[in-house]
Amino acid sequence: MNLAVKSTSITTVPKLTYDVLIENQPDGTIKATLLGLPDCQGLGNTETEAIKKVSQSLQTRLETAKIVTLEIEAPKVENPWMKFAGMFKDDPQFDEMLGYIEEYRRELDAQMEEYYQQLDVENEAK
CATH class of the missing domain: 3.30.160 (Double Stranded RNA Binding Domain)
Known part of the structure; x- marks a missing residue:
């Protein structure tokens, strides 16, 4: 110190x-x-x-x-999350996992779009 x-x-x-x-x-x-x-x-x-x-x-x-x-002078402490940064960079399944995440997000976006369209139809009917 x-x-x-x-x-x-x-x-x-x-x-x-x-x-x-x-x-x-x-x-x-x-x-x-x-x-x-x-x-x-x-x-x-x-x-x-x-x-x-x-x-x-x-x-x-x-x-x-x-x-x-x-x-x-404050002690220099490494961010505890930094030890996990890049830990999957050489994992052969990492790109496949990203693909699953992207597909799931597209499904959620489609569901939300359908939900909002349904709300608009219901609001127009009122």
């Missing part, structure tokens, strides 16, 4: 966005929890206050940490 850590020295810090779960507590307060980081929470009397506190909590945490992007 190939693993690469991307780190760049960008002078302008991009804005990060996070999803926050807002919950009303039984005591009337509001709890804001950063999704993905359940230990990063803020509690307040209003939703705005709770969001402000969770934001401050995250900013404090990021002062001593950093976010990096990992690139992981």
Whole structure:
């Protein structure tokens, strides 16, 4: 497995966005929890206050940490059906089997055509 850590020295810090779960507590307060980081929470009397506190909590945490992007190369897995591809190419009966399939399809097509013609006759009679 190939693993690469991307780190760049960008002078302008991009804005990060996070999803926050807002919950009303039984005591009337509001709890804001950063999704993905359940230990990063803020509690307040209003939703705005709770969001402000969770934001401050995250900013404090990021002062001593950093976010990096990992690139992981997925393992190359062969399609499981590929082992069957071409397995009948040298079979002397393969062409005969294809002939049977074609004949059966022609029979089905003829039956369907007859069925649709019968429907048209019945619809015209109404």
